[in-house]
Amino acid sequence: MAGHATMRCGEFRTSYRADTTIFPTPMSRNFALGGVVVLLLAPLVLNAYYLNLLIQIGYYGIAALGLNILVGFTGQISLGHAAFFGFGAFASAWINNSFGIPVILSIPLAGLLTTAVGMIVGVPAGRIKGLYLAIATLASQFILEDFFARAEWFTGGSSGSLANSISLFGYQMGTDQRYFYVVLFFVVVMFLFGANLLRTRDGRAFVAVRDHYLSAEIMGINLTKYRILSFGISSFYAGIGGALYGHYLGFVSAEGFTILLSIQFLGMVIIGGLGSVMGALLGTTFMVLLPEVMTSLVGTVGDLLPGLSQGVAYIKQMAIGLAIILFLIFEPDGLAHRWKMIKAYWKLYPFSY
Amino acid sequence: MNLDLLLQLVVNGLIVGTLYGVVAMCFVLIYKSTQIVNFAQGEFLLIGAWVCWWLMTSFEAPIWIGFPLTFLFMLIFGVLLQVVVLRPMIGEPIISVIMVTIGLSIFFQSLMGWMFGVFAKPFPRVFETESINILGLQVQTAYMMSLVISLVIMVGFYYFFKYSRLGLAMRATAFNQQVAQSLGISVKQVFAMSWAISAMVSALAGVVVGMVNGVSSALSFFGIKVFPAVILGGLDSIVGAIVGGLTIGVLENLAEYFDAQWLHLGNLYTVAPFYVLVIILMIKPYGLFGTKDIERI
Numbered sequence: 001m002a003g004h005a006t007m008r009c010g011e012f013r014t015s016y017r018a019d020t021t022i023f024p025t026p027m028s029r030n031f032a033l034g035g036v037v038v039l040l041l042a043p044l045v046l047n048a049y050y051l052n053l054l055i056q057i058g059y060y061g062i063a064a065l066g067l068n069i070l071v072g073f074t075g076q077i078s079l080g081h082a083a084f085f086g087f088g089a090f091a092s093a094w095i096n097n098s099f100g101i102p103v104i105l106s107i108p109l110a111g112l113l114t115t116a117v118g119m120i121v122g123v124p125a126g127r128i129k130g131l132y133l134a135i136a137t138l139a140s141q142f143i144l145e146d147f148f149a150r151a152e153w154f155t156g157g158s159s160g161s162l163a164n165s166i167s168l169f170g171y172q173m174g175t176d177q178r179y180f181y182v183v184l185f186f187v188v189v190m191f192l193f194g195a196n197l198l199r200t201r202d203g204r205a206f207v208a209v210r211d212h213y214l215s216a217e218i219m220g221i222n223l224t225k226y227r228i229l230s231f232g233i234s235s236f237y238a239g240i241g242g243a244l245y246g247h248y249l250g251f252v253s254a255e256g257f258t259i260l261l262s263i264q265f266l267g268m269v270i271i272g273g274l275g276s277v278m279g280a281l282l283g284t285t286f287m288v289l290l291p292e293v294m295t296s297l298v299g300t301v302g303d304l305l306p307g308l309s310q311g312v313a314y315i316k317q318m319a320i321g322l323a324i325i326l327f328l329i330f331e332p333d334g335l336a337h338r339w340k341m342i343k344a345y346w347k348l349y350p351f352s353y
Numbered sequence: 354m355n356l357d358l359l360l361q362l363v364v365n366g367l368i369v370g371t372l373y374g375v376v377a378m379c380f381v382l383i384y385k386s387t388q389i390v391n392f393a394q395g396e397f398l399l400i401g402a403w404v405c406w407w408l409m410t411s412f413e414a415p416i417w418i419g420f421p422l423t424f425l426f427m428l429i430f431g432v433l434l435q436v437v438v439l440r441p442m443i444g445e446p447i448i449s450v451i452m453v454t455i456g457l458s459i460f461f462q463s464l465m466g467w468m469f470g471v472f473a474k475p476f477p478r479v480f481e482t483e484s485i486n487i488l489g490l491q492v493q494t495a496y497m498m499s500l501v502i503s504l505v506i507m508v509g510f511y512y513f514f515k516y517s518r519l520g521l522a523m524r525a526t527a528f529n530q531q532v533a534q535s536l537g538i539s540v541k542q543v544f545a546m547s548w549a550i551s552a553m554v555s556a557l558a559g560v561v562v563g564m565v566n567g568v569s570s571a572l573s574f575f576g577i578k579v580f581p582a583v584i585l586g587g588l589d590s591i592v593g594a595i596v597g598g599l600t601i602g603v604l605e606n607l608a609e610y611f612d613a614q615w616l617h618l619g620n621l622y623t624v625a626p627f628y629v630l631v632i633i634l635m636i637k638p639y640g641l642f643g644t645k646d647i648e649r650i
Contacts, residue, residue: 077448124631128638130447131390135580136634139627142577146624259577263455270452314467321460328449328456329441 022195039184043177051176056288057281058183059244062190064268065280066237069194071266072275073203074230075210076125077134081265083144084121084235086257088114088242090148090155093163093252103166103247107186111239117144118235119228126224129213141259148254160253163246174250183244190237195277197233206230210275260317267324273334282335290323291316355614361491362606368496370602371503375558376575377582377594378510379551385527385589386547389439389450393458394555395576400461401427401556402563402572403469409477423560424553431552432545439548440541462573473569476560499561506554507595514591523547527589581626585633587643596641601626 013019023029043051067081092110096103121140125133148155155161165174166182197203205226208216217223246252264287272283294316298308308315331338376394383391404426408419438457442450484493514520525533526543534540559572582601586593608625639645 071448077451124634128634131451132584132634132638134390134447134451135584136631138577138580139630139634142627143624143631146620149620260459263459266452266455270449274448311467314463317463318460318467321456321458321463324456325438325453325460328445328453329438332445332449 020199022192022199036184036188040181043180048176051180053288053292055176055180055183055248057284058180058187059241059248060265060268060288061241061281061284062187062244063238063241064265064272064284065191065194065277066234066241067265068269068272068275068277068280069197069206069237070230070234071269072273072279073198073206073210074227076129076227076230077131077266078137078231078234079134079259079262079266080121080137080141080144081234081238082257082259082261083141083148084114084118084238085242085245085261085265086148086252086254087117087144087235088239089163089246089252089257090161090242091239092243093161093246094154096164097161103164104168107240107243107247110243111236114239114242115232115236118238119232121235122228122231125227125231129227138259141262145254145257148257155252155254158254160251163250163252165250166247179248183248186240186244190240191277191281194237194280198277202226202229207275263324264320267320270324271327271334273336276334276336278339279334279336282339286323286335287320290319294319359610362610363603364492365496366603366606367599368492368500368602369605370599371500371595372558372562372598373575373578373582373602374595374598375503375506376555377579377586377598378507378591379555379558380579380583381586381589381591381594382523382547383551384583385591386523387435387439387544389442389454390447390588391551391576392451392454393461393576394551394579395573396458396461396465397427397431397552397555398559398562398575399465399568399570399572400430400559401552402559402568403465405556405560406474406476406563406568407469413477420560423556427552427556428549431549434552435545435548440544458573458576462570466570469568471570473567473571475567476564493565495561495564499558499565502557502561506557510591519543519546578626581630581633584630584640587640589644590640590642593640593642601629604629 023032039054042054046054063081063085066084067078070076070078070081088110091113092103092106095101095106095109095113101109121137121144124136128136149158151157165172166179168182171178198207205216205221208219208221209223209226209230213223268283268287269280270283271286272281273279295312298312298315301308327334376398379397380391380394383389383394401423405419405423408414408422409416414422434457438453439450442453484491485497486492512520514524522533522538523543523546525536525538526540530540533543558575559568562572562575578601579598582597583594584597585600586595586597604625605622609622612621633640
């Protein structure tokens with residue numbers, strides 16, 4: 001090929017290796033790298049409000065990717081993701097407070113602890129699937145919530161527990177500007193790991209279990225092992241996300257991890273696109289921005305309709321429910337699919353045939 | 354004294370259990386005929402109770418006008434819900450269907466919260482006496498009425514499915530949709546009707562609970578409580594729903610009793626059903642009366 005055109009008319013891969021790279025095209029790799037570089041500059045430019053939103057997208061996005069591995073890759077529905085998210089937040093604070101382990105280590109340790117819990121909760125997955133599993137995870141959501149309220153040694157009970165801010169080589173990372181880099185680091189690592197997972201033996205096994213579990217079993221895939229492993233990996237992500245959330249807010253209380261948050265996580269995954277790594281990020285962005293957009297919308301229209309501004313909290317929730325319903329009816333493949341369509345349109349523009 | 358308390362709790366449990374049973378029956382009705390797990394069942398109770406409350410407080414409508422109007426509203430609401438939201442979901446994977454009903458659930462929950470507030474509002478008094486004395490046990494009149502109404506509904510369901518034309522059509526559709534359609538049954542109509550009936554009967558349960566405890570967003574938790582009941586009985590068994598509902602009702606009250614007497618854990622009764630749920634799913638996923646899924650390869 002003479003010279004590198006910025007837009008190619010197609011990707012023509014000639015080896016299996018080239019077909020399974022983390023980034024499907026050089027373009028997408030450059031874009032991802034560019035995106036990270038731009039984000040590295042973000043704290044210098046953006047004000048606290050937008051930085052806060054970006055950090056939220058970061059830790060929720062990590063957890064959403066975990067749920068996508070469970071739901072999108074392995075085909076198992078979990079209604080208890082918020083409980084794992086909360087468990088990670090409590091675990092990290094607990095490890096840091098009780099054993100004096102520095103926060104930067106307690107976050108991965110909390111992830112591992114959450115993995116263990118997730119695998120225990122995932123044990124029913126060895127026997128049941130589909131909606132029965134969804135109901136089982138619903139039960140585990142309530143059981144874990146109850147545990148949070150009960151286990152004072154672990155969570156501080158109803159008063160909650162304090163989570164210290166991160167300090168790294170003597171630097172306090174408490175401010176939004178600095179904490180942003182911590183979150184960004186974890187986001188990059190976790191998303192690369194997630195994208196890589198699909199290329200591994202385990203990742204392919206997950207997809208096989210999702211697509212046809214009987215065929216997968218006949219081909220020698222241990223169903224129980226992979227179903228529970230999927231729960232474990234997904235909980236690891238939730239634990240990391242939760243730990244970052246806890247250390248960001250500085251205070252963890254059990255009220256934040258209700259079934260509503262679980263539903264929001266599922267909403268992120270569905271709106272983003274099931275089984276898509278980038279979809280998890282897109283869906284999270286949508287879900288984090290939606291309430292903000294609703295608030296500003298109500299703020300501008302609120303003067304015309306009295307009573308609207310008092311109901312902002314409800315309107316936000318209604319918007320979440322409505323977004324999930326509308327996406328499922330009109331765009332069941334999510335934003336990632338829409339993004340693909342846009343790319344495909346431009347790839348051959350203006351000769352799309 | 355303890356024995357009296359225990360007996361009282363068991364009776365309460367049975368009465369609450371019949372309500373669980375009725376709601377579970379509505380849930381099973383939808384699952385059986387349309388294969389949809391309805392996570393918004395609790396919101397049906399909530400909407401029904403609020404509509405009836407609104408009719409009776411704003412217009413001071415007596416109960417015999419408020420009740421049928423609520424029924425009519427729920428009939429239209431159920432049909433509309435099925436046609437607008439659930440019909441496009443036919444043939445979609447399980448997760449989409451589950452998520453749509455969950456989406457509906459949070460939508461209506463927050464809509465009701467917005468319109469009527471989150472605090473419990475008392476129902477206008479319907480009965481002269483708060484509670485009546487049966488064999489030395491204090492039972493609230495509304496609960497007594499709920500027991501009677503629940504039993505009437507259960508018998509009504511039995512006759513409806515056994516003898517009425519629509520009931521037979523529903524059973525045929527539940528048994529095999531394609532065959533039912535080829536025999537001239539309008540499957541669309543059956544789907545819409547099962548949602549409508551489920552919404553109506555749930556609303557009835559909602560009104561009854563509202564009369565006792567006041568109407569509040571806590572009503573929607575019935576929709577979650579229904580899961581242990583239906584899983585225990587089997588997702589597609591009407592009898593199972595009743596048995597499951599009664600069992601969970603009694604179990605809750607017994608858990609409260611043991612908690613108060615010996616364990617002192619607090620709040621045990623809210624989680625106990627979910628432990629039962631997990632245990633049942635582990636040992637007998639299809640419940641006591643449910644049909645086992647046999648998959649062909």
